[in-house]
Amino acid sequence: MATCPPYPTHPSGSTGGRGRHPHWWQRRWVRYGALVTLLGLSGLVILALVRRQTGTEGFLVGLGLAVLPVPLLTAAFRWLDRVEPSPWRNLLFAFAWGACAAALIAIVANSFATHWIATATADPSGADTLGATVIAPVVEESAKAAAVLLIFLFRRRDFTGIVDGVVVAGVTATGFAFTENILYLGTAFGTDQLSGGSGIASVTAATFFVRVIMSPFAHPLFTVLTGLGFGAAALSAERQRLRRVLLPPAGLLLAMGMHALWNGSSAFGEFGFFAVYGAFMVPAFGLLTWLAIWTRQRELRTVREELPAYAAAGWLTPAEPFALGSMRARRLAREHAGRHLGRPAARTVAQYEAYATSLAFLRHRGRRGRAGADFVVREQELLNELWRRRETARPALEHAARLTAPPVRMVPPPWPAHGPYGIPGAPQPAYGYPGAPQPLYGTAPAPRPPYGPYQQQPGPPPRPQQPPVPRPGPPPRPRDPHPGGAWQDPPYGPLYNPYR
Known part of the structure; x- marks a missing residue:
């Protein structure tokens, strides 16, 4: 008797949702609902506790004063994250966790x-x-x-380096400091009211100056050390298991140590607070700021170095790697698209820039042997997202490249048009799409005309192009850029496989 063949498995090993249905607690909406319920209940409890301790009037005063540094800190972390922006849902979860769940745990445990x-x-x-x-x-x-930790484990695709760790940790600490400042400022206002003062008196003003003016970055600074540990672990290869396990606790211990030093500064004498502030807090803040900005510039350099391979394969134009590796060119591209095509076009260009940056980082991890088993699947997803937005994004990026390119002769990369690049999943031409580069005698895409700062390199005269072959019906989707499989040897030669 013939038996039915098994369901084809997904690259991750699952059955792709067919066959046995997942349990109810494994459904996405159940997890999201449980998370929102947990954060909502935590917020209601922390609201009741703070209001009970400060009173209604003190709570409102503390809320109005504590909210002042939140937009500035959030904007600073968002600016740092502009190269590869984190999804808003991750940042909203981080802020809500810090303001609700973490603050509730801290109040109950400390008391x-x-x-x-x-x-x-x-x-x-x-x-x-x-x-x-x-x-x-x-x-x-x-x-x-x-x-x-939760974002590192369950949103691993969005957590790829040091900047991601700094941003997530900083936004979480910003939410925590927001709730804590409401409590301290509201309590200070109540103290002034009991002493017979009217309005915002001396205790409230002193608390506001210390916590909001002098040290709004205190809690973000402590937790950023934890984020650095997780970010460094994200950069470690799969085989470096010891580093991946030890770096996050090391960052957490540093954060606890600096937090303890800051809280204990009042025990060091009359000027202990100012000594710790000037000798430790300000230098540490400056050092971490420099590290974050340097990492941001290194990410832009990675984009400029990795994307030319995809331009040589025909997925990008030669000007795009330069434009995508410059924050000024990115901004000019969004403004150009928004001015001529409207705000939806500007959002499309922003999405194109984000997907291209993720593609560059993915290739960078593959070259260094840190790519996961889903390298090829993720690469194809990103390439498809770029191809769907190319008609809107390419003219804007080319315009920005012409405005920002340095006055030097740009030489195309010495890589072949397609074939092995020394990493798994080398990009291939986008044959099959309408308007995509077509093979010339089955070897490489046809040469593109020069434009902007990029010059056509001298070479042998081009061969006459073959007449296009008509294709009936709608254009097919792009063929698999890795015909031999994710980690097999394609017909054009062996690829480097870090997992062999």
């Missing part, structure tokens, strides 16, 4: 630990100092690090 220390020791007066110096850094940094 319980301080009360336990006061009742278990012979000197209850030192419970507050010990709790602020030892307990609070451990609890708060662990609660904030949970958001970075």
